[in-house]
Amino acid sequence: xxxxxxxxxxxxxxxxxxxxxxxTVEGTSNPNLYWYRQAAGRGLQLLFYSVGIGQISSEVPQxxxxxxxxxxxxxxxxxxxxxxxxGFYLCAWSRDTGNYGYTFGSGTRLTVV
Amino acid sequence: xxxxxxxxxxxxxxxxxxxxxxxxxxNYSPAYLQWYRQDPGRGxxxxxxxxxxxxxKRKERLKVTFDTTLKQSLFHITASQPADSATYLCALSYGGxxxxxxxxxxTLLAVQP
Numbered sequence: 218x219x220x221x222x223x224x225x226x227x228x229x230x231x232x233x234x235x236x237x238x239x240x241t242v243e244g245t246s247n248p249n250l251y252w253y254r255q256a257a258g259r260g261l262q263l264l265f266y267s268v269g270i271g272q273i274s275s276e277v278p279q280x281x282x283x284x285x286x287x288x289x290x291x292x293x294x295x296x297x298x299x300x301x302x303x304g305f306y307l308c309a310w311s312r313d314t315g316n317y318g319y320t321f322g323s324g325t326r327l328t329v330v
Numbered sequence: 331x332x333x334x335x336x337x338x339x340x341x342x343x344x345x346x347x348x349x350x351x352x353x354x355x356x357n358y359s360p361a362y363l364q365w366y367r368q369d370p371g372r373g374x375x376x377x378x379x380x381x382x383x384x385x386x387k388r389k390e391r392l393k394v395t396f397d398t399t400l401k402q403s404l405f406h407i408t409a410s411q412p413a414d415s416a417t418y419l420c421a422l423s424y425g426g427x428x429x430x431x432x433x434x435x436x437t438l439l440a441v442q443p
Contacts, residue, residue: 223373249428249429253433258435259435260334260419260433260434260435260436261374261419261433263430263431266425266428266430268427268428274428276430307373307374309373311429313427313429316361316362316379316423316429317379318364318376318377318379319364319366319374319376319431320376321373321374321375322373323372323373324371324372324373326371
């Protein structure tokens with residue numbers, strides 16, 4: 218069966234520090250991968266998506282970047298965190314063909330102080 | 331731009347009753363619509379998907395309707411239980427093969443014993 222792992226679960230980082238969140242998927246190949254952010258009281262906002270290795274699309278301009286170095290690995294990064302980067306970050310995958318629901322990771326609660 | 335509206339107020343119902351949640355959207359014609367459940371501090375969990383050419387979809391105690399003329403989906407939980415208490419998110423597809431989703435802010439359902 219397919220599983221998705223996301224870590225760390227919580228993170229407190231000072232303003233200006235770098236960020237690296239990792240997400241890996243097991244039990245499937247060539248998944249579509251997504252990074253979403255959920256701010257308090259707001260809906261999920263799509264940050265990045267990827268349909269293959271090295272293929273990254275950004276949905277909104279921001280202080281973050283994403284990379285997909287391997288088929289089932291998706292990384293969210295920042296060189297210098299801002300206070301506004303605080304939020305609940307969620308990685309998700311879906312099949313690359315057809316219409317399927319997402320499987321989300323357990324999320325990372327990021328607090329920038 | 332696309333806009334999704336879910337009732338931001340919490341829905342409180344008595345155990346055993348049917349819960350009905352609403353999702354309205356504008357400026358868009360999605361190919362399919364999905365519903366997710368999200369518990370506090372956790373990632374959303376996929377529940378149901380309904381396509382634009384389907385009027386209704388059922389899964390155990392869950393039922394979803396999709397009215398593309400009204401641009402509305404209704405999500406029903408019959409014989410509700412306290413364990414059904416959670417936030418329920420509506421999501422619409424866009425981006426074709428990339429399977430991107432735009433999410434509503436969700437409705438908090440509280441089932442009282």
